[in-house]
Amino acid sequence: MSRTGTPLVMSQLPPDPARLRVILAHLERQIAENETVGLYLRLQRDAVVAALADLDRLPRGRSRRVAKGGGSLPGFVPPPVQTGYVVQRERTPSEPAPALIHVADCGLVVGACRPIRADEARAALTDSTVEPCPSCRPDTELGIDVA
Structure with a gap:
């Protein structure tokens, strides 16, 4: 004005x-x-x-009301929410590659993988033939130090 x-x-x-x-x-x-x-x-x-x-x-008189937030x-x-962890095994012709543990929604999971619980992931990461994914860092999320 x-x-x-x-x-x-x-x-x-x-x-x-x-x-x-x-x-x-x-x-x-x-x-x-x-x-x-x-x-x-x-x-x-x-x-x-x-x-x-x-x-x-x-x-x-009839209403199709949806519950608040429903x-x-x-x-x-929405995309399905994946929780937990997955183990990824790669097969190579010469020697077995170490298995990788990922957070379930990690974008670097390649090929077939198997879902595992947090306690299984913790136990697997203590094995020398299993490594944590360097991107999603499941070891950090699980509160363990893999050195």
């Missing part, structure tokens, strides 16, 4: 082309950077409209 009480509008733009080009570039950048937000908001709006349409189809975003499926 100006001091006279009239709202500031875009007609109060600077008169010179250089500043107008800077403003235009800024506005175009903001539109491009916020396109994702606009898409997300449109998806959420569509989900709300669909939920209202579903509720309108239900007989009066719902999720439409179309969002």
Whole structure:
């Protein structure tokens, strides 16, 4: 608002082309950077409209209320949460490679692996033929020092 009480509008733009080009570039950048937000908001709006349409189809007096915190975003499926530890064995033609113990959700697990409990991982890491993954460091998470 100006001091006279009239709202500031875009007609109060600077008169010179250089500043107008800077403003235009800024506005175009903001539109491009916020396109994702606009898409997300449109998806959420569509989900709300669909939920209202579903509720309108239900007989009066019946509600399909979801417990607080019991719902999720439409179309969002969270990845399965893996807990615990896994042992990975690599087979080589010349000699057996040491087994690796990983935290279950480690991104460096390659090939087949077998889930194990924390106590099994602790015991395995005391064996000289088993090593902790240098990335996810299960030994640190288990509170043991493998030296």
